[in-house]
Amino acid sequence: MAQALDRAIDYVFSQYRHLSDAPTPMPDILTANRLSDGDVVYRTAPGDWVADVDAAELIDGAARLAVAEAAAQADVKAAKVLDVATIAVEVTDGHIVPKRLRERIRAFGPTVKSDHRPGAI
Template structure:
């Protein structure tokens, strides 16, 4: 099975983590990201994403390795899972929690 990757970035106007869809949109839902399974497709997607950087839509575009588990896209690296799904600390342990 080929290595699967998606493109991630930060939306420029609010800093949110976003993912590039097959239609070229940037969305917050990691499951909507385009799954890229070849070097050629990755090269094309990165070039298109860099056009969005130049247009001031996003910044810090990066490909990340993912796997599909139970129909959901899951980043392989912990850092990217935190960016996609939130902090690893239980919510009742965060400052300000009741």
């Protein structure tokens, strides 16, 4: 009886490990540049464009992404934003972090110290 219980426990743990190894899809967000000033902006769930990446709508699934992209393209036609792009992100410690370095730089600023930036005193 103890061996049967041990086998059952081993089976359950092996199935659990199998499930935890399955990749979870990364959410996406939409980014663009605001046409009025060129700032990097992110699309929120209500459809606004804001500079704070943490306010961006996390989009999971192709159907939801298609709906959000269509709405974003309407904002392009309305001359609100341009260069709409979908970017993969992950949520780390409650903050949205783009996966690609280029997008992290766009979200969080230059990779050099502030005293090395042009115009620094």
